[in-house]
Amino acid sequence: MSQTVDRALSILPLLAEGPADLGQVADRLGVHKSTALRLLRTLHEHGLVYRQSDQRYRLGARLFALAQEAMENLDVREIAHPHLVRLNENCGHTVHLAVYEENEVLYIDKVESRYPVRMYSRIGKPVAITVAAVAKLLLADLPEHERRAVAEKLDYPSYTARSTPNAAAFLRELEKVREQGWATDLGGHEESINCVAAPIRGADGRIVAAMSVSAPNVVVTADELLTLLPLVRRTADAISGEYSGRTPVKGTV
Amino acid sequence: MSQTVDRALSILPLLAEGPADLGQVADRLGVHKSTALRLLRTLHEHGLVYRQSDQRYRLGARLFALAQEAMENLDVREIAHPHLVRLNENCGHTVHLAVYEENEVLYIDKVESRYPVRMYSRIGKPVAITVAAVAKLLLADLPEHERRAVAEKLDYPSYTARSTPNAAAFLRELEKVREQGWATDLGGHEESINCVAAPIRGADGRIVAAMSVSAPNVVVTADELLTLLPLVRRTADAISGEYSGRTPVKGTV
DNA sequence: AGCAGTGTTGCAATTCTTGCAACACTCATT
DNA sequence: AATGAGTGTTGCAAGAATTGCAACACTGCT
Structure with a gap:
């Protein structure tokens, strides 16, 4: 050093x-x-x-x-983008793509909602790691000890009444997410916004990214949003397939 | 060093x-x-x-x-943001805010169009400096010798048939922009997209940022877009006033 | 005018960095 | 299985680069 x-x-x-x-x-x-x-x-x-x-x-x-250049060179992002756009065309809501990296989860792509009510978020911005649906997926995939270590270290801000209150609750939630293979955030970050998220996996089965669809209550209820889950998962799986099937480009540039 | x-x-x-x-x-x-x-x-x-x-x-x-944190702490951005949002609510089109810094012009804020057809751009991304309306304004305000130096150094990619072809043409355009106090980009970057831009000035009259309204041909013609010029200029002036009137906050933290 | 505050440069001491060479480690090949 | 190539990692001594100092510019105030 x-x-x-x-x-x-x-x-x-x-x-x-x-x-x-x-x-x-x-x-x-x-x-x-x-x-x-x-x-x-x-x-x-x-x-x-x-x-x-x-x-x-x-x-x-x-x-x-x-920062921009680095982001645009991310393999997952490049592969995922057209899928995200297509998903947005189908359902009209905001679509996010996020990755985990050393105690932070951040959005690396976003397709804005077609509806006038938009949610606040920005590419490159660290996400609310204790509540966001994508964050839960990404953390749930960490090895047990590391997951524990991260969970203990985090702050648990009470964004809303439904925010994750502490490490114990978070770890339980992660366990659930891990088993079911998808995650939600129902008003845990902003009172009126719900998300459903699905994981994108590499060839080895490890989660490399997560994507989500978000919409405010005024547009669709949480239940209605949940009906999109199969579509979200299908999209995520399609991206996973394309991502893991590809031979790593070892450019000598 | x-x-x-x-x-x-x-x-x-x-x-x-x-x-x-x-x-x-x-x-x-x-x-x-x-x-x-x-x-x-x-x-x-x-x-x-x-x-x-x-x-x-x-x-x-x-x-x-x-990068995110730095951007959010920019004084101009903070002051301008509500004005940009209001302008977007009035006209519905994409609104950009940009600054110049050492041979680069970059977007520091953006409010997306309400129309389904959106233009590609991203906060933090360097803009096409030889054609963008905001870039013209920002460069036009540089001292003559510096403006010359920058113009000579630039590349002049032919994005479209109406792109600025070379340094000489660019300098002429800058002179014109400088005199009229506003700028346009009519299909110089993307064939079907037009912009009108106005400058935001500090207390000393120097241009500190520029804002623009952009819309694709399919939504409004170039002529129609130009009718928004007075509104854009009024907004820019309002921001200028607020920006230059404010005493610089000298926080110790 | 004078003064306080801030930014800037030349210089000598010594700290910090560098490259080397030897060592671990993984992975592919024989 | 074993060898070898390729890559990443560490301790050490030589030397180069960084550091803090003190003196000097410069600006804006009172």
């Missing part, structure tokens, strides 16, 4: 909170101003940090571009 | 192209494997890099989270 790089990278989350000037950065890093300056300069050269007109630093444009 | 950090950061764009293993990274960096390993480890600790099951590295989830 490199100390210099470690310090430089520590600047990024710091600036994500909001712009900061040289002194503030140096203080929070616990280094001399001149050191902070040189680190910031290096970050700047790579476009990860931008210096605004008031001389303060904030995160730079290249960061967004990098 | 720090060599170590420089090398570490060079890994990111490399991985943005696609996953790579240790050897590939070391080669492309021109350093020993052990060095590359230690850099990758540091990046990994910060979540910027993820090690997938086949041991290859790719960009990590934290990168997306950082």
Whole structure:
């Protein structure tokens, strides 16, 4: 582990909170101003940090571009996308695709609802991991000890009365989800929004991603939404088949 | 400028192209494997890099989270958002907000069209800088020499027959945009999509962001879209007023 | 004008990084 | 089964790169 790089990278989350000037950065890093300056300069050269007109630093444009590019190169995403679109054309609701990665679950694709009432979410945004249907699927597939470890570490915010209250309840829910092979979120994140989700599996049977259909109560009831489950599962299975059948592209680029 | 950090950061764009293993990274960096390993480890600790099951590295989830967080903390975005939503409610079309930063223009907010036909774009994605209406406005405001320098450096892809063909034409267009104070893109990016854009200015009169309304031909003709120009400009001006009137919040946290 | 606050540079000490070479490990092949 | 190629990993010593200092610019205030 490199100390210099470690310090430089520590600047990024710091600036994500909001712009900061040289002194503030140096203080929070616990280094001399001149050191902070040189680190910031290096970050700047790579476009990860931008210096605004008031001389303060904030995160730079290249960061967004990098994130976008990385996302678009994800194999699952590429394969899944047309399926998601087709599903959206069939049912009209918002369709999400999400992956798990080191204690975070995040949306990597989204097709917006055709209905005027939309739910708030954004590609790249970490999802409410304790309640989202896709998160339950992704976590349920972890090896038992790891699942436990993650569940203990999490916070359990009470978004609504039906939010998962604590680790024990979450682990029970994960066990159920694991057995039935699909998951729901019925108003656990936002009072009036329900989701049904199904897993996408790789060749080895492990879950590599999860997809969901979400709709607000005012458009369809939870029961009506549940009737879409077979369709969602079929779509997920189709993606799984295509994903695992494919020989991994080992580009030498 | 720090060599170590420089090398570490060079890994990111490399991985943005696609996953790579240790050897590939070391080669492309021109350093020993052990060095590359230690850099990758540091990046990994910060979540910027993820090690997938086949041991290859790719960009990590934290990168997306950082980009998201940074975006949501942008002052202009925060102020503009409700205005964009209102504009969308009035006209029904897709509304974009974009900023310029070191040779790139990128969308920082978007409100989707109410019509079923949507245009492809994504928050955080760099825009087609040579044709987009918002890009014209943002570049037109640069000091003359810088504008020239940027225009020379750019590529001019022929998205459609009406795309800006070269630097000379682009500079002429920028001059026109600069004088009239608004911009359009009539099928320059995608054959059937038109946009009108207006600038958002800070207290000093400089353009800090630009917003646009976009719609495909099949919904409204270019002429009809142009009738929205006054509304777009009024919205942009309202945002400008609110943005420049506000005293900068100097939070210590 | 003078002053406080902030950002910037040259330099010497020493810390931190680097490359090497040897070692583990996995996987495919004979 | 065993060998070998390919890849990832670690300890160590040499040397290079980073660090903090202190002095210097610069800007905006009082």
